[in-house]
Amino acid sequence: MLSKTITKRITSLHLKKFRQQEQLFIAEGVKVVSELIAAGYFAEYLFTTAGTKQQFSAATLIDEAEMKRISALADASPVLAVFRIPKATSFKLDEITVVADGIRDPGNFGALIRLCDWFGVSQLLCAPDTVDLYNPKVVQASMGSMARVRVTYQDISNTIRTQPAPVYGAFMEGESVYNQVLETPCYLILGNEANGIRSETEESITKKISIPRYGKLQQTESLNVTTAAAIILAEMRRTSSGR
Amino acid sequence: MLSKTITKRITSLHLKKFRQQEQLFIAEGVKVVSELIAAGYFAEYLFTTAGTKQQFSAATLIDEAEMKRISALADASPVLAVFRIPKATSFKLDEITVVADGIRDPGNFGALIRLCDWFGVSQLLCAPDTVDLYNPKVVQASMGSMARVRVTYQDISNTIRTQPAPVYGAFMEGESVYNQVLETPCYLILGNEANGIRSETEESITKKISIPRYGKLQQTESLNVTTAAAIILAEMRRTSSGR
Incomplete structure (x- = not known):
């Protein structure tokens, strides 16, 4: 079960102010989360509902009501990750x-x-x-x-x-x-x-x-x-x- | 001031079920409303806040809180119209x-x-x-x-x-x-x-x-x-x- 503290911490990331303060962001959806993990983004939290537990075996299993509570989207996805925001790179003229x-x-x-x-x-x-x-x-x-x-x-x-x-x-x-x-x-x-x-x-x-x-x-x-x-x-x- | 009945009738049109039942739909925003009026769409209701009253002189003046109440968008526009849904045309192969x-x-x-x-x-x-x-x-x-x-x-x-x-x-x-x-x-x-x-x-x-x-x-x-x-x-x- 999701604690109140974690629920509150994650939902605070729906707002830019707290994303900047914590240097964390939310990603939802199987494809998006998989791609960001594959690209080396560091997941601070990773939650899944029963349906995708097999694919994300290291994720914490939560129920759909809990997922809905932390989701920032109108339709919650079966997987949600909280990633660290990577260090900003400086601008350099490109093609x-x-x-x-x-x-x-x-x-x-x-x-x-x-x-x-x-x-x-x-x-x-x-x-x-x-x-x-x-x-x-x-x-x-x-x-x-x-x-x-x-x-x-x-x-x-x-x-x-x-x-x-x-x-x-x-x-x-x-x-x-x-x-x-x-x-x-x-x-x-x-x-x-x-x-x-x-x-x-x-x-x-x-x-x-x-x-x-x-x-x-x-x-x-x-x-x-x-x-x-x-x-x-x-x-x-x-x-x-x-x- | 907007009556409760009208407010309720308009907000019901946020849902497809009631749009189909009443054959009415909501359009918001100066450009969209102007274009639909120009194209001959029939406005059942037309509301404006003070800022665009001059442009939509025939519209009913309401305040911003009222506009926010009937708006279907996250950011309410200064003008909102309720138009009749035109009769459906049948499909005919085109270019x-x-x-x-x-x-x-x-x-x-x-x-x-x-x-x-x-x-x-x-x-x-x-x-x-x-x-x-x-x-x-x-x-x-x-x-x-x-x-x-x-x-x-x-x-x-x-x-x-x-x-x-x-x-x-x-x-x-x-x-x-x-x-x-x-x-x-x-x-x-x-x-x-x-x-x-x-x-x-x-x-x-x-x-x-x-x-x-x-x-x-x-x-x-x-x-x-x-x-x-x-x-x-x-x-x-x-x-x-x-x-």
């Missing part, structure tokens, strides 16, 4: 650096990390107000890809100033992504869901690019930030590999 | 039909509708267990694009049998999307977030396609369903327009 200028939605941010991993982008630079990497919903949506993508939170403009490279940003009025070869190393800036790219970040951009819309009658004003990133990264990889 | 085989996440589904709109895909066929189009989070994530994309819920295999066309599905072991010209009219099947495309749906697929991953060392097993759809639709439109 492609994806830049998140204040993305707020955990699902979007997790999908973006997964997308970076898919396309071999190993670095994500985030404005300090971007959603926390260790938010349980981000951890879940990243599906383990967070183990392979370095995520740094620091001032965007300042970072670009000290480690310069071409800076691309997606805008409605930009030039079609299909009419140019994107250089590397480079930065690719993605804006916040509601407000797009901030004006102080926009000043760093050396080339505005856009994704052609299809059909003149469409009134869509923008794409979801992660879908836009998907199309641009796929195109960068397609042209660079001569497909 | 490209995107097929959702049981997508569950409202954010993913809303982003998919927005993506279809962007690429001029006017029809989305959904397995009956796909998340409800009128779920308030889907409405919000679709950003008004739901007014321009027909969404039908019915048996997928049966529909394809009666209105046949080439059927594409994204799989890890499929052929690269860059090595082929996708024919139209066609169906493009997207699977559920956790379980992918169901085996009974898979039987309808005439061609398995895949998105090339970059870098051999990556262990990512899949892309988020909406990002995968984004890359495939962008590629269909790029090749068909000779970009």
Whole structure:
């Protein structure tokens, strides 16, 4: 049975403040937990319900009601781990650096990390107000890809100033992504869901690019930030590999 | 002031059961509500807080606490409308039909509708267990694009049998999307977030396609369903327009 102290300690990690204080975070779900263990993350606690006890033999068995109590998600998973937050690495210019200028939605941010991993982008630079990497919903949506993508939170403009490279940003009025070869190393800036790219970040951009819309009658004003990133990264990889 | 009866009637619409019973749904946010009004959706109720009263002059002014009480979202917007659900249209084979085989996440589904709109895909066929189009989070994530994309819920295999066309599905072991010209009219099947495309749906697929991953060392097993759809639709439109 889970003690009150442990239950309280784990549920406190639903909040960023306590994650930072304790340097711990929650990961839920068989795939995510397995991948993080395989990647060498250190599990402070590991809990499982009966169904996955065999797979996680070292885990503490708890019942579903207890799991529900410590879970940070709407639907509790059969396995939950509390991992130590690894030491932050410092930012170093890479082939492609994806830049998140204040993305707020955990699902979007997790999908973006997964997308970076898919396309071999190993670095994500985030404005300090971007959603926390260790938010349980981000951890879940990243599906383990967070183990392979370095995520740094620091001032965007300042970072670009000290480690310069071409800076691309997606805008409605930009030039079609299909009419140019994107250089590397480079930065690719993605804006916040509601407000797009901030004006102080926009000043760093050396080339505005856009994704052609299809059909003149469409009134869509923008794409979801992660879908836009998907199309641009796929195109960068397609042209660079001569497909 | 909002009466108890109205408050109760509106909050009941947070649930699919009551949306279907009353044939009403909630839309929140300035952009979404404006677009649906412009598209001719009939507002049964329209509420605004002081900040946007000028823009929605016909709306009933309520205070922020009241708005929070009726809102279905974690962060209430300054405007909320209750619209009548338009009459369902019947499915008719179109140039490209995107097929959702049981997508569950409202954010993913809303982003998919927005993506279809962007690429001029006017029809989305959904397995009956796909998340409800009128779920308030889907409405919000679709950003008004739901007014321009027909969404039908019915048996997928049966529909394809009666209105046949080439059927594409994204799989890890499929052929690269860059090595082929996708024919139209066609169906493009997207699977559920956790379980992918169901085996009974898979039987309808005439061609398995895949998105090339970059870098051999990556262990990512899949892309988020909406990002995968984004890359495939962008590629269909790029090749068909000779970009």
